[in-house]
Amino acid sequence: MEKKGTVTQLSSIYPAEETQKASRRVQDAIAEREQQLNQLKAFIDDNTSIMNLVQKLPDETHHNIMVPFGKAAFFPGRLIHTNELTVLLGEGYYAERTSKQTAEILKRRGKALEAQVESLKAIMQDLKAEASFFDVTADESAEGLVEIREDYVEEASGTLPAAGHTKSENTPFVEVGDKKGAYEDEEYIRLLARMAELEKEEEEAAKGDVSNENEQIQNEPNSTSGQITTDEEVGSLSVEASEMPAVSKEVSSHGDYPALNNSMMNTSLEQPREKKEVQAPPTANKTAFTGSIVERAHDIRTNMPEQQIGTRSSKPVSRFKMQRK
Amino acid sequence: MAATKELQRELENKANDLNKIQKDISKNHQVRKKYTIQLGENELVLKELDLLNEDANVYKLIGPVLVKQDLAEANANVRKRIDYISAELKRLDATLQDLEEKQNSKKEAIFKVQQRIQSLQAGKAKA
Structure with a gap:
């Protein structure tokens, strides 16, 4: 009918290859975070298992254990002073604690780990949203979608054109034939x-x-x-x-x-x-x-x-x- | 002809400089990451030390041996360490900002040189 705006191939603004590259990069970042998350989860598991052990140790005055000796050998031994532990606090600092105090330290540590997991999950969600956006854009530009942009002409008031401008930026992907x-x-x-x-x-x-x-x-x-x-x-x-x-x-x-x-x-x-x-x-x-x-x-x-x-x-x-x- | 060659050389030099700056920036990021992790660890230690009783035994691992330390001393040491790391982080931030500014100005310079080359080539095409 009448020509009122510009019709641009989406693939000319966002070439399919480029968007795919971007999406791949984001996927890599997600994979990296995933690894971190797995590591953190392993830490949490370790933490809970050691907490269980520490809580069980003082139940007996001594335990019969196999003491590791070198890399491959063990010999039978006896664990005494079951309520005295030397806990690594980090940065090379150790503290002598009872098992109850140790359990508390471990609990706090567990909480810190949980917080880290939460923040990591939030970051991953953001990245996933980004990745899906890139994927959609890549698909659309591969399908040969066009962007239809019509100028929102407004001569009397100065505020409205600005609104029209942002609008066209907000909805850059217009389906073909869906001008409305x-x-x-x-x-x-x-x-x-x-x-x-x-x-x-x-x-x-x-x-x-x-x-x-x-x-x-x-x-x-x-x-x-x-x-x-x-x-x-x-x-x-x-x-x-x-x-x-x-x-x-x-x-x-x-x-x-x-x-x-x-x-x-x-x-x-x-x-x-x-x-x-x-x-x-x-x-x-x-x-x-x-x-x-x-x-x-x-x-x-x-x-x-x-x-x-x-x-x-x-x-x-x-x-x-x-x-x- | 000679002018374009000179401009091209200039462009190359500038691109190299930009690359160097970008490498510095990524290095800076890595160091920063390390320091942030250490800061987190030290803060955890400080929290735990604060929770300890006055008469608790605290050791510091120095090489292969655990050396007994005064709690107050350990506390002061950790605080000092945190202060140091914070100062270091601030310094890194400042250098990072500096580097980014340099990077931007370099980018602009490169853009200008590119434009000049283009205009020169366009002029030649017309002639």
Whole structure:
């Protein structure tokens, strides 16, 4: 239909190879963290098993054990002083503790390990999200998805274009043929609501016109007077048609954004068509007459929102026209 | 022709410098990692030492032997060590920032040289 934005191949912005490379790098990072996590889990297991042992040791005054001797040999021995332990605190510091005190130290150590595991898990979750993002992007660019970016032209207020800009950045991946999706943000809904409001107003105004004209017809049912009113109608219509260029000029004077030019083109394209329909009425009286009224109402509808909204934004208007066609 | 060659050489030199800086940065990161781990360990030790009774026996492993140490002394030693590591970390941070600044300026310089080469080549293509 009309060209309003740019269509870029996603693969030209994010080449499939590059995204795959990035995703691989993130996967590597995840694997590294996984190893760390496994190591921490092994530490926790060691910690709990040694805690059990330390708690059981003082149950007896002595234990018969096999004492390791060198790398491969053991000899029978006896473990005494079962309640006295020398605990490594770290950094080469040892402390003499009872088994109960040792159990407490080990408990604290276990808690520290748990905290580390938690933080590691959080990091891994982040990385996984990143990886899935990269994967999705790689897939999409491999599938030949295109990014459709339409400029959100706004000349009156300075804040809205910024909003439109962020929006297009927030939703960079637009499915093909799903143009609507990109604009279903609050801003656009608000604009649509405003337009619907204006439309209703115009329609009501038009209805009033229609009923007035209908009364005229009922009052003067003969064909000649009907012909006269039609002529009048044609005259007023042609006046309006000649007004059209002025409107479009007004719109174009706001700036030479591409969307604006499009809307201008639209109006100029519509003009001849309407003129043709206007010239039709004299041949077939009654039907053509109602037709001309409809045409007029429709004319107002195209004219008015443009005059009112055109100063606010040109894009919604052109979209509105799109829907109407 | 000679100008482009000179620019190319300049670009190469700058790229080498950038590489060096990046290597330094990664080295810095590794050292930092080591120190952070040590800091964590020392903090754990300090916590445990604080929880000990006054009369508890504390030993320090020096080489193959456990040497008995005063608790207060051990405590002071660990604190000193933590202070040292913290200072070291701060120093590393400062150097890292410095290096990153250097890296950015180098990158910019490289970009400029590249642009100059491009414009030169474009001019030649026109001529």
